[in-house]
Amino acid sequence: MTTYQISTELITNKKEKTPADQLGFGQVFTDHMFVMDYVEGQGWVNPTITAYAPIELSPAAMVFHYGQAVFEGLKAYLTEDGEVQLFRPDRNFKRLNDSNKRLCIPAIDEELALNALKELIRVDRDWVPSAPGTSLYIRPFIIATEPYLGVNPAKNYKFMIILSPVGSYYKEGINPVKILVEQHYVRAVVGGTGEAKTAGNYASSLKGSELAAQQGYSQTLWLDGKENKYVEEVGSMNIFFKIDGKVITPALNGSILPGITRDSMIQVLKSKNIPVEERAIAFEEVLTAAKNGTLEEVFGTGTAAVISPVGELKWLDEIIAINDGQIGEVTQMLYDTLLGIQYGTLEDPFGWTIKL
Template identity: 80%
Template sequence: MTYEIIKELTTTKKDKTPDHQLGFGKRFTDHMFSMDYEEGKGWHNAKITEYKPIELSPAATVLHYGQAVFEGLKAYATEAGEILLFRPDQNFKRLNRSNERLCIPAIDEEFALYALKELLQIDRDWVPTSEGTSLYIRPFIIATEPYLGVSPAKNYKFMIIMSPVGSYYAEGINPIKILVEQHYVRAVAGGTGEAKAGGNYASSLKGSELANAQGYAQTLWLDGKEHQYVEEVGSMNIFFKIAGKVITPALNGSILAGITRDSMINVLKSKNIPVEERKIAFLEIVEAANNGTLEEVFGTGTAAVISPVGYLKWSDGAIDVNNGQIGEVTQMLYDTLTGIQYGKLEDTFGWTIKL
């Protein structure tokens, strides 16, 4: 199917925040993309317009039953002035997997990428150029049908908005402190944990709030059934380097299939560093710390890229990881991935797309 994008551009440009004052997700570019879905008509009415509030019925299904999915990716400015996207095709593939789980109609992935490129061309001067900055891109779909019955909606809106950002954590690339959550659970196999659904993040807020109140940057979630196996961190997948081998929880139906996670695994394999995806009990991490074989811990995600973990706390104890310093493998992964994303290193994996 072919679509036409109607362009209604603003004549009043917003002032841009200086790169050194950028936070995360608080400022937005001049324009946004939107597209509507109606049962029997399909996806239509593709537009790039001024970034502005949208009109939504108080009875919209998304407000009552949470039919909403989203993605997160970034655009990067190279030293040569080019703009690079990092694996955007994988984001739209994952968006459709989330759509399927929440009974939302699939989007045309090729058209979605085309629409994103068109939006980026219009707002390309919003891509920040200072080291460590990028343009965060948020595609999302919400159910808009004004109906209070519990069933899949018949109307949806697909949108893409963009925000210039600095570091996700105040700590930057410095090691963060994580609290192991031992009461609440994030997701269970068979639920929506492997989908990038808004409700997953709403259910994680309580654990994050409690962790933040105690001075921790994130929560480490354990499995929802036995409450003893490591799953993921609030906004990241998690990796442990034990006795020279990097281990990450296997995708089990309740863990998000992170694109950065997959990228890191590929980089590790290319460097001949042993990497294993499997079920891992938190007690195994404690034992590794006690016998001196726990060497590094780090989280991965689009927003933060990679975050070394320097301290893990749970009810019965705590672990200082690598004396609170960033590990050698963690640093290598950060340098490699950001080097590819910003065009400083050759992309031997074929991950980047030049605008």
């Protein structure tokens, strides 16, 4: 394994912190960032922690034209005893390399990436917010930087990590949201890039989200791109249904992102002896369950929002109310359990957290 020495270029004129009640999500950034370049023939070089600042790219940089861009999202949390801890960061860097493979981007050294992240957070530790419900959002990403107008894998890349203190992802907080079932557009198809965390997947989802918002809905429920029949994801989150006492989530079929929060929820459910299945689920099954009274809870899971209960689904002209628009018992338990582990108020029996 290559031995890397991370250089550090600290700033002295630090930015003023934003009050916790004004943080929002993804709008405020810390004083420093991590940067590392890939040069063909040399590999990944010059790992550096430096001032958060604009980067200079050629207008011909291949990321702008052919979309070689992957990213991750995770958080750091401040515990009650003043320690900062990460939640399953090793899984994020492994998934980043899985996305790299699909986009023909050279793999990163996962151990280096984790060490760089730890050091970056230590440098900007005073940016980790302490107010309830806040955290430090972490965005690692890689872009193709070679200036070349040709459809080939690039020869040069930039790997960066930026940090953002955040509040709640949804303004509704933990309150149930309304979701529109998309009939025309699709997010991804099997054999495409759906299981990779690449920028293009999110760009293609924007039209559905826009149409949902126009009708007063928070997000889109995506169906499969082949038969327009099977449930896939909700917005940019994995989706779960509790039907007749059993929790069901779509199986990872190649078009669905393998969410780390999704995996965590499944493990918590199993530890609580709550039946959980990973399988294909047709939306018709959801409709039938709603009509016969066995559709008990619906919720999405993801790093940003953690868990987002669904109180209403709209399918064509049909409105499906879920649990009288209230948070379900299992949804609440999962939310409380995961946040308790992440913030250190509950024991971590899974070994998921890493203290800095």
